[in-house]
Amino acid sequence: MKEFKGGYMGRILRVDLTKKEYRTEEIDDEDLKLLLGGRGLAAKIYYNEIGPDVDPFDEENRVIFMTGPLTGVRLPSTTKFQLATKSPETGGYLCSNCGGDFGPQLKRAGFDGLIVEGRADDLSYILIEDGKVSFHDATSWKGLESDETLERLKEAIDDTRAGCLSIGPAAERLVRISFINVDNRAFGRGGAGAVLGSKRLKGIAVKGSGKVPVADPARVSAIWKDAVKDLRTSRANHTKYGTPQYIEAINEFGCMPTRNFQTTFFEGADSVNAHAMKENYYVKNFHCFNCPVGCGMVSEVKDGPFKGARARTEYETVALLGPNCGVDDFAAIIAGNQLCDRMGIDTMSGGNLVGLTMELYERGLITKEDTCGIEAKFGSGEAMVELLRLIAERRGIGDLLAEGARGILKAHPEWSPYVLAVKGMPYAAYDPRGFYGNALTYGTSSRGACHNVGGWTIRAELQSGDYDRWATTGKGKLVMQIQDNRAYVDSLGVCTVVRGSMDFREQPQSDVMEAVTGYGFTSDLMEIGTRIYNLERMILNREGVRRKDDQLPQRTVLEKVPSGPIEGKYLTREMYNEMLDEYYDERGWDSEGVPKNETIKRLNLDTLLS
């Protein structure tokens, strides 16, 4: 680590489950200069080690965990670390972002990253204590829920402050939408939990006695104070209402996913908005590591059939288990959320699959025999919860749903009018007919229809005088800039909610990076983001992705919005492809979405990957 005076530990821990061995590897400074860490460095390792022919459940697949230079540093919400693996849900490249204590503890243990490879003989767990790794039998933990597994891991490592990650019983059954629970946060999308399930790895606990060095402690301390002061006002709404505050807004904008994205305005939104949550279910705020905002809204059901259900309600989960299933019962949403957390499945893909099931049922394409007797109608909170259980347990139609959108379409291509997914990943909780830039983000996201990796355009499309939400012009450049900004933020180790307080925007000016690492990263940050996005695209191309895979599902481009605030809006395939052409051009990619040689050279990707 000659180039850096702080932020990095300089080493990666590689664990081989087959051989029960581990070793440490030094990180090349040049890689960090070009890719930062986190998502960027994980993508490079994926490029080098996970080829296009590796199946997600092969031993050869790896799970690459990577912190960023800010993970664990005394700045707001420096909780984040990244994951890269071959996704069981999409069959391709997956990057994923998560909080919790695991990332900071991994750095205190002396490592920037952890690579898990091979397959254990039987269900196992691993303990990492400073530089030492031990392998343990977890056969008695088979079937344990993911949150209970975290508690067992803390007992095993004898430290309640340890960072822990676990899988639930769904991942043990290789349900392709299983998540990895990290200190009750989640690597939610893409089914990474099932990769660990295929490796027979039930959990990992890590603790370290070291400290994360910083180049200029006095300057870092001053930045911390200013950022906290800024967040107390700029994120006051997040502290008060969390992300459920967006239920009302997205509904009023007319892009709320409703009844499997058939319509875009939910008449029951008042029952599932942030005020309803706060008045009837709110218990307390949850704060992630080092975070003054505390946007986690711990919610509990006090009476009724779901009494006792408890979960931290977030916008995406509420929208996809609620309006997307026609459900206006917040108690049922909390119960569904809890079931997903405990069994270990992604609430977003889960909500999509339940919405799909309800539509199939109401159209008479499946029956009660398929649904194990559940009356799978839109609007039933009980049905929504029980259908999630079927998926987690692989029972009845749940066994097919557990194969994810790709598996469903392989078995039933005639259901394609009702499946809302790109590259096998179902939509996030925004109907893209409401904001056309959002449509482009779903099509061009590196991991399938994702608003995080793909870029959240709604604010710019609504506020900036440069855009019209229903115009196609300018969206290519807009989406590219938001994607590249997010790509570098995901490589830093800091939560996106607080990034504005440290100026991690599209033209960063702050000296945070210099204060932490001692290296002049700031002026390079956006170019690093561009480099990472192009590296990911090269991975996707190698896995066979081309323009045809960047297209949107039928409902979005063939159906006009039938009712609500944006009734009649119609994003045609032609309009979408106009945006895609502009995007490819801005990116320096050819008409099939392959980076041109001059783009690869301009970004030093040829030398980086040689």
Next chain:
Amino acid sequence: MEITVKYLSVLKDKAKTAKEVFIMPANSALSDLTELIESKRGISLPDPHVMMVLNGKGFNQYPGKLQTPLNNGDTLLLLPPVSGG
């Protein structure tokens, strides 16, 4: 003419109501409405911490901006800035 104003999220707390209808003279502009909102609800507009969305578009996206003419049946949303992802 009737103009509906909806207050979302923390703006609802500030206004102490979720929605109301203002009766305005013909030829009123958005600035006339914001003056009424300020005098009735104490919410001063424009405000960088408040999004104003008129008929589904940010007020900044209309050529007239605050002088945009209103029409009978228009809806104005007031909410804190949205961010996501």
